[in-house]
Amino acid sequence: MRFVTLIAAEAKMLYWSLRRYMFNTVAMLVVMFLIFMGMFWGIKSIGGSGVTGDSLDSMLVGYVLWVSAMLALQNTGSEITSESQRGTLEQLYLSPMGAEKIFFVKAVINMAFNFIFITAMLYLSMAATGRWMNVNLPYLYVMVLLSTLSLVGISFMIGGIGLIHKRIASVNGILSFGLIGLMLLPTYPVTPYAFLPFVAGAAAVRNSIVRGHVYPVWWYLFITGNSLIYLIIGLFVFKRMEIKARRLNKMGQY
């Protein structure tokens, strides 16, 4: 029950913030809509008749994956930086629920919002262009959620570093671009790259949706295990950094 209350509080906080910064929210919606429209029309006009429906779908799936991954990766780090800048970080640490639980719920709520937001923009763009993708969205989202959990773990590691070093925007920037490379690595049948975070899940989504590959169940279990391990490592590192921040009195000092 207390956990549900925490989820409701974070959902409300997101809603209030979106409402308060209405201009930014609308601008975000417009930009995302324009990006999707640009993909639908732009690729066609550059590639001409050589661009097939599959390559467009591949682009869109890749984009959805990249945006979701980037947001998952940056989430906790940027939350910690902004809470610290505001002066509210210490208040989160005064919650008996524990700060790591609060930040985890923040990450999940933000991911859920992004899913809804991206889906709405995707469908709006498809309706506007009359070009409908042949994508199994529930599968896409389950897979995105499974594979980005590993990035939530990495985000917690970055957040932990943020507790001590405060300014971590450049780390987030570098890792976000590194993601593009990670998404292109071959993983199946098992290559060393498959053990990196997010890589196996991203490849599975792309190949199954665009190329129709069918993977065995154990491969999905492998992806789930990979994500959970990175998530656990991320939470562990965060906890260690939190202890260090407490020892050095770095909590809340920006």
Next chain:
Amino acid sequence: MSQTCIRVTDLVKTYKDLIAVNRISFDVREGEILGILGPNGSGKTTILKSILGIIEFDEGSIEVNALSVKKRRKEILKNTGAILEGARNIYWHLSPRENLIYFAGIRGIPKKSIRQRIDYLLESLELSDVADKEIRQFSSGMKQKCALACAFIHNPSILLLDEPTLGLDVEISRTLRDWLLNVVEKEGKTILVTSHNMDFIESICDRILIIRRGEIISHETVESLKEKFARKHFRIDLESEPRSHLLDTIGTLGSVSVSGSSISVELESANQLIPLMRILDLADTTMLDFRTVENDLEDIFLEVIREEEQ
């Protein structure tokens, strides 16, 4: 005799070569307001944050309601509220009501069960009229009231306040003081407060801890501290500036300082009051006013610090 609420024993905290807190021990009893005074960097905030578990201390122990901060921190936090960075502790882009709902939520308290408490806090802190306005537009005093309401949202029995009146005007400081005194009296809350505002500390605290360089140099009730440092201190206003002969004669009774036509005299004993009156009676200037001056907490604080330095 009320129970011990907070027990700090031999607390030590160091940062590399700097000893921030050096073997400090004290208790705070239930329903008591304990003030911590000290110059900047003396370790006041470190003590507060150690009690809340936001700082990991090196040695010693802290117990809150007989629970160890190191082992049972989350349980302690259920019953403890704090303001650590003044009004920065709350979300300025939200309204007071939204802040209260959020801070209750992250403590696992649903909005339904807290509705009355929110109304009570908004009303008692005179925030009802602005309950749904963005905090960013508020004055410092209003923001601080919101921070206080948020720290109190879960109805804690213990409240830790770090510089709650910093940057606030006299009127708001008094409102906060009255509000805090009221909750202590009516609800039996326990408060540990640090401040540089001596009037605030003097008017609110039962006991005062003066610390310097991480060590306790005085730990007494406000009354006993005042009694201990009470001086037979008099201020005499004359019609004209006193001559040096008069000052020399008064100087035989105690220490004298002059400011224009006013003399401040600190007598070594009360018996010297009559000789002082005789001297003034014989002086070739008219006495306009004669009054006793009591040392205020600021004088006492400075005197304690000076004594310690010597």
